[in-house]
Amino acid sequence: MGLGLIASIIVGGLAGWIASMIMKADTGIFSNILLGIIGAFVLNLILSLLGIYAANSWVPQLxxxxxxxxxxIWGYRRAKS
Structure with missing residues (x-):
């Protein structure tokens, strides 16, 4: 069973917020949510191409x-400089 839309938004927001703290980025709440959701999607896509699949629960997805x-965030900073 998948996480569901609401849970994905919550996990995505939390992931984006934690990533912004790790990367020392000044992002807002909506940016955190988008970064978390898009980041999870992109990395899941990359990992699936390598044959690695994260479990479909909140801890691995976080x-x-x-x-x-x-x-x-790292890619954005590299492209910006």
Whole structure:
């Protein structure tokens, strides 16, 4: 069973917030949610291409979301400079 839309938004927001703290990025609540959700999607896609699948529960998805959002913040900073 999937996380569901509301749970995905909550996990995505939490992942984006944690990633912004790790990366010392000044982002708002909506940016945190978007970074977490998009980051989790992108990293899940990359991992699936490598044959690695995160379990479809909130803890593994939170970890993937944090890593993915951190990757997006890092990429944004690299593109900006």
């Amino acid at each position: 970890i993937v979301g944090i890593a993915g959002a951190s990757l997006l």
